[in-house]
Amino acid sequence: MPIYHKLGQFPQKRHTQFRKPDGNLYYEQLFGTIGFDGMSSLLYHVHRPTQVKEIGKALDMSPKIAEAKHIKSRKLIGFNVEPKADFLESREPMMVNNDIHIGLAAPKRSMTTYFYKNSDADEMLFIHRGTGKLKTFLGNIPFEYGDYLIIPRGMIYQMEFDTEDNRILYAESFHPIYTPKRYRNWFGQLLEHSPFCERDYKLPQDLETHDETGEFILKIKKQGVLHHLVYATHPFDVVGWDGYNYPYGFSIHNFEPITGRVHQPPPVHQTFETSAFVICSFCPRLYDYHPKSIPAPYNHSNIDSDEMLYYVDGDFMSRTGIGPGYISLHPAGIPHGPHPGTYEASIGKTETKELAVMIDTFKPLQLTENAMKIDDGKYYTSWLENPS
């Protein structure tokens, strides 16, 4: 996150003595990324953050691949994913490759008995249904419908839900998730043509400091395995921190669409970037205003990219037979385009209410066994003008 942020108390000069009221020292931790080259924060703990008491049995979390190589367009009925009580158990990977795991989750309960850290991947949680609080050792972020939560690798967190009705699209990214470089100046400030600006971010707030000792379970995902560690001190014992490495939120409803006289290409919807995929937000907007414009997209050959679309709300202009929570996958190698009727029907329309999240990956996605369970199986023939 290219904005400096700080919470709590810390010494004026880094790497100097910072003492508690009783005269003992706080424990400084540099929390960096990309060696010492990426964004980092300096944290001050009440206790040493290194006090491991016990390491329990590890659990293999590797996705089970059903189809590694394929060329079939898919439609998954996302809300058919069964809700589960636990947040981690509820997460079902759907489409994966070495760069990203994309999945769905319908957790019912807040995390209260353990803390979680993904040391492999930055996480993106898109909140489709539900409200609550992302609690982290760097502060809390309240969330609601439409929020993207970006949690850089290594952040210790808990999810607190207000009700049992929660639906989340998530991505684990093995590359850092940033905002698009073309919208930032050389200092990182978002430029005037960016579809969002710094004021739109939800930054961590209300730093909670727990000076507690005992037994605290931290589940750490590393190399696809979930490790079970017991720490002697509460993981949320930070009294203050500052820097650039921290979780943040951004509401899709704050994305200001870029429109034009004729159809604008998908990059105008781009919200986040990595070196291996992009995340785009399709938001309600006015349609193209050239007198002869066709608002629906042209057919396009995503010869290099797999395109995953997650439908959130509203009528999606170029699709038929799509509802909230559905996922379509248009794989690399074949063109796709608007469904029969939608191309013509879009002419003369002045606006769309569609709301969707798109993830385009530069390497093909493999389909998991979870995906097969909610696949409609016939989507690939849905462009036929005369279906038999």
Ligand SMILES: [Fe+2]
């Ligand atoms: Fe497309």
